[in-house]
Amino acid sequence: MQTQLTTADAYNLVHDGILAFARAEQQGMRIDVDYCERKKTFLTRKIEYKVKQFYETELGRQWHQVFGPKMTLGSNDQLGHILYETRGIEPVKLTASSKKGATDEAALKQLKIPDLDILIGIRKLKKIRDTYLDAFVREQKNGILHPFFELHTVITFRSSSRRPNFQNIPKRDKESMKICRSAIYPRLGHQLMEVDFSSLEVSIAACYHKDPVMIAYLMDPDSDMHGDMAEQIFLIKGFDKKKYSEHKLLRNAAKNGFVFPQFYGDFYGNNAEGLCTWVDLPQSKWKPGMGMKLPGGIHISDHMIDNGVKSFDAFVEHLKGIQDHFWNDRFKVYGQWKEDWLEEYRNKGYFDLFTGFRCSGVMGKNEVINYPVQGAAFHCLLWSFIDLDHRMREEKWDTKLIGQIHDAVVLDVHPDELDYVSKVVKEVTCVALPKEWTWINVPLDVEADLCDVDRPWSEKKAYELN
């Protein structure tokens, strides 16, 4: 007895969502402006030092020789000219539109020119200073930042954020994370909390394709899809990510270098390159003693060679087999759904999301497969956000919603309300939402992070929701 959601439901979700977001925007979050200014000055000095250092390298001198006073460190056109014309190096990668030699970090790293590491360091510090700290100071009013959240800009019916973009503040790189997130504070006497759905897009995809093997993975907390893939990709028996940090790394490589890219429509050829970067193997013939070490100190190249994968080319072939198995065997129902869903779109010219939204227009295969998942997954967050906003006002919480990052909600919590709010957030996301939307046929779970009272966002720690 599934109730099909309609365009009217979709409209209401957007309407209520905009209003809930507007309240979060008005609430805003505290910014330590003095800290931002101090850090900007500090970064500027550090950048100047590195720039000087770079000018004294062989590459810096050569660049200056060719461009003279027109030399601009931020110009990738100039950098590309020096590397790929003056020096005549063969580019490892071309840019997407104009097909010139790429100068992004991955491309530069592969050239193995130490001088370029200084440039990469400069780029990183400039990014922190100019994209984040600068924007925080520019956009704050009376020490409060009010990022906008919009529902009308994204083709998949996700949200976007701007002035500043609250959805791309550094997280993975430790130094960038620390510097940027140390600027963001709760109201005095409050604490920041972030609650995110665990692997939401994987779960929502399962609602569409209903693959029993995938659903089994999602239902069984002791199962481990990425670990299983790591075993298969790296030919490891007795895989134990809890016992070996090396296995944890291989699991991460499998997850971020194969499984997720495959879900987005990538193919084994690209995956092979990505995976090799993760485990530090070259894209050539493999020799003993190459790459990361496995438990017991054996290099991964020796291990792969012992198991019959003796070169990058052989690894590509190996991955081709794994990709075939992945879609035609392991997750064959998912694989079939992709074909059927695409076929249906090609017949009708459109497809509908579970949440009542319709996507039409000219789309490629990957778009047709990805849009319904990306949109509906975000709508789970949106529905939760609206419901929380409603309860917050109804019950006159001191705690406030202040932002949202696709599958996560950010709150400014009063410590006295922490236990109650935690309980409500968990109840709304994991019980009320699946009850309201009966198309959700897998359990949803959330994880939380919390900062201490009056501490910045950089200091969040895992927090157990009861």
Add this chain to the structure above:
DNA sequence: GGAACTCGCCAC
């Protein structure tokens, strides 16, 4: 001097 474009890089 601003619009439009490219590239690189941050997030999910």
Add this chain to the structure above:
DNA sequence: AAACGTGGCGAGTTCC
């Protein structure tokens, strides 16, 4: 045969 989905934003560049 083809081949990673969605954004925002800053710097550099080109065009008008």
